[in-house]
Amino acid sequence: MxxxxxxxxxxxxxxxxxxxxxxxxxxxxxxxxxxxxxxxxxxxxxxxxxxxxxxxxxxxxxxxxxxxxxxxxxxxLTQETSFFRYPGVYEAFEKRVLPEMHVKKFWKNPRTLRIWSAGCSTGEEPYSIAITIADSLSFADSWNVEILATDVGRHALKHAERGVYSGRSIASVNEKQLANHFSALEKGQQIKPRLRKMVSFAQMNLASPVYLGRMDAIFCMNVLIYFSEERRRALVQRFYETLEPGGYLFLGHSESISKMPVKFQAIVLTDCILYRKPTADELLKPELVTEGRA
Ligand SMILES: C[S@@+](CC[C@H](N)C(=O)[O-])C[C@H]1O[C@@H](n2cnc3c(N)ncnc32)[C@H](O)[C@@H]1O
Incomplete structure (x- = not known):
């Protein structure tokens, strides 16, 4: 033949x-x-x-x-991304998630916030998270903020580590953020050291699980859409296990975990859906927990 x-x-x-x-x-x-x-x-x-x-x-x-x-x-690899790609997500992070973390953790010693940007591409997503924290978490400098940003693409990670952006990528960064968090270079705007210190980049394949410790929030936006249903389920289950009780999962707009047997609370806001891992007490009250609903 x-x-x-x-x-x-x-x-x-x-x-x-x-x-x-x-x-x-x-x-x-x-x-x-x-x-x-x-x-x-x-x-x-x-x-x-x-x-x-x-x-x-x-x-x-x-x-x-x-x-x-x-x-x-x-x-x-499809590596399209930009700063504050979905403004509704960062608004929810600022107005709902960070105040909750502040109440939950402010008196802890050390006062640590751990966030994972899984599939971070050229870095716009983790730096947008860092800007939101720097600008809106009370006493941000007194926190030990660790943003782990991972991707399978080495070239994208090199770009992310340089932290130089221009054009459409930074179109949604406002004047104040630009002045506070970037330094102007001949060929673009470079992230300042204060934000760079919050973010560590690592090459990591989401299909090969690695233990990363517990996270307070996981952003995995516009990555699951490229995976098969079976892989998606396995990954969402892994995110659930990685999150602290009360931690949040952020997915892209077209990604839903409906029909998946994970016990996230789906919090539907005007512009985005947040998935919260219930605490042990909440798990005893089934009316608070919606299985993977979106
Ligand atoms: C469309 S970009 C999303 C970037 C960013 N999260 C956003 O929403 O703007 C998808 C990213 O997922 C990464 N990716 C795809 N498969 C992956 C895998 N198996 N492990 C780690 N990263 C992966 C790609 O390299 C790409 O950078």
């Missing part, structure tokens, strides 16, 4: 499907029919850029070398 080949390059449907499976197995990212065109175009571009003639050569090099595998992966 002859395999269908892509125009100009030796890439059969079978090879494309092997590559798709390899990526899904290792990262959880699932290229379904709606992203089929994007997937095959990017793989073909990569084959051309590498000067390879056949899909089998690409598959062999990806299986043999992690560097080669990551080189293709980087081309396939």
């Amino acid at each position: 002859s395999e269908r080949q892509g125009p100009g390059h030796g890439l059969s449907e079978h090879e494309l499907s092997e590559i798709r499976m390899l990526i899904e197995e290792r990262t959880g990212i699932c290229f379904d029919e709606s992203r089929e065109r994007f997937f095959s175009t990017r793989v073909r571009e990569h084959l051309r850029a590498k000067g390879l003639q056949r899909g089998t050569d690409l598959l062999r090099s990806m299986r043999k070398s992690n560097v080669e595998y990551e080189a293709l992966l980087e081309r396939l």
Whole structure:
């Protein structure tokens, strides 16, 4: 039986499907029919850029070398992001979550706030969290704030560590935030050291669980949409276990955990839904806990 080949390059449907499976197995990212065109175009571009003639050569090099595998992966990641991408989320974080954390933790020693930005791309999300904390948490400087920002993409993380932004990425940063938290450079605006100190970046694949300690809040926005239903469930369960009782999970606008058997309280606000992990006392009152409802 002859395999269908892509125009100009030796890439059969079978090879494309092997590559798709390899990526899904290792990262959880699932290229379904709606992203089929994007997937095959990017793989073909990569084959051309590498000067390879056949899909089998690409598959062999990806299986043999992690560097080669990551080189293709980087081309396939969707890393669109911006500061304060959903203003409603940051408003809820400022007006609801931070005041609650303040009451709960102010008298603790050390006074620590731990937040995870899972799938942070080029850093706009964790820095937006840091700006919100710096500007609205009472006595922010007296807290030990740890924002762990992770992503599977190395290039994106390098950009995040440089912390230099311009154009559309910072369009939603207001004048005051710009003056307080950025220094103007020739080619953009650089995050000031006070915010940089709050954020640590690490390469991490969400499909390979690593123990990170308990978190007060987890932001995983616009990442789950790329995963299969099964992976999504496993990840949401892991987020639940990682959160402190009373901790919050933030997801992207089009992501819901409806029908998932996790015991989050879904708090529906005008512009976003927050998922709160109930405390042990609250778990004894089932009327307060809605199973994964959105
Ligand atoms: C569309 S961006 C979202 C960025 C940011 N959270 C936001 O909402 O603006 C999705 C990010 O998820 C990352 N990602 C995808 N699969 C991942 C995985 N298995 N492990 C870690 N990060 C992953 C991508 O590299 C990308 O940076």
